[in-house]
Amino acid sequence: MIFAITTLGCKVNQYESQLLREALTARGHREQPFGSPGADVSIVNTCTVTHRSDAQGRNLLRRALALGGRVIATGCQAKVYGDALRALSPAVEVIPFEDIGPALDIQLPSRITGFCGHSRAFVNIQQGCGNFCTYCIVPHARGVPRSRPWQEVIGEITGLYAAGFREVVLSGINIGLYEGGLAALLEKILKETPMPAVRISSIEPWTLTGELIRLVVEEPRVCRHLHIPVQSGSDAILSRMGRPYDARYFRSLVEKIKALNPGVSIGTDVMVGFPGEGENEFGQTRSLLEEADISYLHVFPYSPRPGTPAAGWGDTVDPRAVKERVALLRELSRRKRDAFVLSRIGMEEDLLVTRAGRHSFRGVTSNYLTVEAQGKARVNDRVSVILEEPCEGYVLGRAIG
Numbered sequence: 566m567i568f569a570i571t572t573l574g575c576k577v578n579q580y581e582s583q584l585l586r587e588a589l590t591a592r593g594h595r596e597q598p599f600g601s602p603g604a605d606v607s608i609v610n611t612c613t614v615t616h617r618s619d620a621q622g623r624n625l626l627r628r629a630l631a632l633g634g635r636v637i638a639t640g641c642q643a644k645v646y647g648d649a650l651r652a653l654s655p656a657v658e659v660i661p662f663e664d665i666g667p668a669l670d671i672q673l674p675s676r677i678t679g680f681c682g683h684s685r686a687f688v689n690i691q692q693g694c695g696n697f698c699t700y701c702i703v704p705h706a707r708g709v710p711r712s713r714p715w716q717e718v719i720g721e722i723t724g725l726y727a728a729g730f731r732e733v734v735l736s737g738i739n740i741g742l743y744e745g746g747l748a749a750l751l752e753k754i755l756k757e758t759p760m761p762a763v764r765i766s767s768i769e770p771w772t773l774t775g776e777l778i779r780l781v782v783e784e785p786r787v788c789r790h791l792h793i794p795v796q797s798g799s800d801a802i803l804s805r806m807g808r809p810y811d812a813r814y815f816r817s818l819v820e821k822i823k824a825l826n827p828g829v830s831i832g833t834d835v836m837v838g839f840p841g842e843g844e845n846e847f848g849q850t851r852s853l854l855e856e857a858d859i860s861y862l863h864v865f866p867y868s869p870r871p872g873t874p875a876a877g878w879g880d881t882v883d884p885r886a887v888k889e890r891v892a893l894l895r896e897l898s899r900r901k902r903d904a905f906v907l908s909r910i911g912m913e914e915d916l917l918v919t920r921a922g923r924h925s926f927r928g929v930t931s932n933y934l935t936v937e938a939q940g941k942a943r944v945n946d947r948v949s950v951i952l953e954e955p956c957e958g959y960v961l962g963r964a965i966g
């Protein structure tokens with residue numbers, strides 16, 4: 566059988582698509598790129614974090630339907646809003662990810678051995694979230710928190726190292742809820758695997774412990790990069806969102822990390838136009854983000870998700886105001902990134918080579934900067950570089966050693 570998979574959304578979805586790919590290949594099936602004719606089965610692994618991801622999911626399914634063969638929708642949109650996908654055509658099979666094995670007559674493996682199309686492998690360590698932020702549909706799609714046994718995580722990372730990977734990203738829905746502590750898991754990974762670089766994916770501010778911070782700022786094999794979603798700088802909005810911290814807490818967290826190691830890159834997510842966000846509340850968000858020593862922002866306009874409490878609140882924000890606020894924060898993000906790059910010029914950084922040419926290579930540093938340097942290297946090498954000059958979207962560097 567010939568199959569094709571396309572994946573929307575987060576690292577957990579990417580990981581699950583890889584499990585699926587490996588299970589199908591192990592049964593002797595052959596993969597081809599999604600969207601080209603001839604697939605016996607096309608699988609869309611959907612996301613439902615915003616209405617835009619829903620629309621993308623529907624478009625991909627329409628594309629697959631036009632090509633013929635079996636069309637399967639799995640992932641979060643399929644789980645939560647399956648009826649809307651069935652409504653596209655009776656030919657769309659809506660199958661929650663946990664049921665996909667029997668539907669395709671395969672058994673999902675307990676671990677991945679590669680990561681198609683990526684130089685960094687994502688390693689799923691955790692599932693689910695019980696926080697139920699008032700805008701978020703994810704707990705409905707992914708259920709309560711469950712952690713993967715550490716022995717499985719270690720086994721997977723050891724196998725990925727043997728397969729040539731030199732960086733892994735610990736991923737999950739809310740990884741700070743890892744049972745037994747994320748810091749303890751990291752210590753075990755450092756002790757029991759040879760993986761030279763371990764990156765932590767997005768981590769909620771209230772789960773970022775002192776021990777985790779110590780590992781990020783001190784331990785050379787843990788990437789000096791933290792993505793800590795703040796969502797808003799207004800205490801009133803944070804409370805309406807059901808987020809258990811305030812702006813002062815986030816500010817002091819950033820100050821603490823940067824005081825310990827100014828080379829750590831700190832990114833954040835911010836949501837614009839949440840119900841009740843007036844000029845005053847937006848101003849508080851903007852001031853917090855202007856003042857905090859962060860390196861970049863991911864800015865999202867609020868998207869009401871049917872079935873969440875916030876979707877039923879009436880106090881929506883004028884779309885023109887949302888557009889202006891998004892533009893202001895994206896401009897701020899550019900300034901933040903430039904300032905962080907400038908602060909690192911002349912410094913030595915360790916990077917993972919992600920692309921190699923005959924006389925130059927490109928890679929991503931431990932602290933999440935894209936660098937281009939002259940010299941010879943192979944994809945997946947780890948190389949030390951001196952950062953020399955900022956360019957549009959990357960930094961010019963010089964390889965050393």
Ligand code: SF4
Nearest residue numbers: 694696697698701703
């Ligand atoms: S912490 Fe909040 S935003 Fe994050 S997955 Fe859980 S409910 Fe969603």
